[in-house]
Amino acid sequence: MSTLAQAAARFAESYHARPALVEEQRGWSRTFLLRASDADDAVAVRVEDGRVVEIAAAPQGEADVVITADAATLQDVLELRRSPNEPYLFGELTVRGPEADFARLDYIVEILCPA
């Protein structure tokens, strides 16, 4: 399992440990691709009905939302040491996908990581 995939698994664990937060996301089903811009590392996280159901270290197929940053930034965000807002504002983390999905993801990270 890649470093990024391990970090994603820990993120999912933190998220699932907050049942109220998971409940709020009922009905939300998306696939996220997190891609390191400075390393050959990527991970796909599939969310079904608000729960993380799959983390694929070697993602295949299209994702709804693609998040790109250097590996250290992605790892910091997934391990909740850093809010994604900061690198996003300054162009160090970029997103491709519907704004509403990123806003929801941002909300979840902010709840888990009130930096």
Next chain:
Amino acid sequence: MPGVTRPGTAALIATGCGTAVACVCAAGLLAIERLAGGVWAVAAVLVAGLLCFALARALARLSDAVPSGAGLLAQLSRAFGRRAGVALALPYLVLTLFLSGAEATVVGVIIAHVAGVPAPVAALAFLLGTWALCRAGVRIGYGAQAIATWALVAGLAALSAASIASAAAHGTLGARLLPAAPGPAAFAAAIGQSLFLFMGFELVTSHVEIAAPAAVRRALSGSVLVLAAFYALLSLGFSCAGPLGAGDASLVPQLAIAEQVGGTLAALVVAPLCLLASFTSFNGALLGLSRFTAALAAQGTLPKRLARVDPRTLVARDALGVLLAVALAATALVSYGRALAPAILAAAAAAAGLYAAAAWARELPPFAEPGRSRARRWAGRALAAGFAAVGAGTIAAAGSARPAALLLLAAAAAAAAAAAWRGGRPRTPVASRGPAHAK
């Protein structure tokens, strides 16, 4: 992105034009007419359009290299560093918010004109109504924005054509279109104020997260071309109109011209088009700025409370409340403090400064391609210098509005400097906090 409808070039051009074309632009165009009338006003608009067209190419490159919804803040931060990025981008955003006061004031006058209610009450109702819908999570889609924008553009273009035809029928066309040439300072000021008319087209780049990069590229240039053609025609129509008088007529010249060429009925058709376009533009601006405010708060630049997002609507309601308060204060200042002209001038100067920074950033890493020729690099820097000169000229030729315009610019720059100081430093992850999964 499976299952996601990406906006195409046409939808993005409508969005770019919709952001730029506001009710207050008619008042701005009238101010340009008073500096340089007839074909000279058209020439000023076209020169500003030419500068913006060149900028559109630079913006396309910035957006290709750093495709971020945070737009120029993200891109300028990558080129100049975080603090400089905040200091350069924030004055424009602050003055854009202040302009919402000018827009609400104009909307109030339009409603007062057709409905007979007091203008301040109408402006307040417009602001509160738009805010309440934003707070409830109502977002205007690309389709609705396009309908509102094209309806307004078509309505005002028809009005201009009728005004030109009327002048031709009365044999005054030549005299109206060829007044005495303005002096160099007045013409330069007219170009500077014309930049104000294009303000907002660059926000097309903030759709890069959902739209195809090629569509964003085409929409940037396309928006400038449509805007230049539209404002040139509108400018001709304004030149051909009879005397518009002072007071409310100078705030809403579009209604005064409508009444001249088509009577009350024409004004009753144009007024709702203006209101619809204002509403869609305001809705997008409030939601976008609230997200930006919340992001700055989460990052520590503004009070943390403003970062809270409502889980149901995903709207930063506290941030939205602050924006409403600022918009109300700006409306009061514009309505009762005669701050319309300073607001327009300060916004035009801030836009010129931001555009200069963007053109300069285009020639720096990570945006400049390794093989970019020396001639192109110098052309980019010349464009930046051109924007800076236009911005300075706008303020220099501002006449009696100069002190207030400078005050607004200084206030916006001070707010930006404070934000840059508080939020621009990089945050090192605190390892000792440990990952939250341990909580």
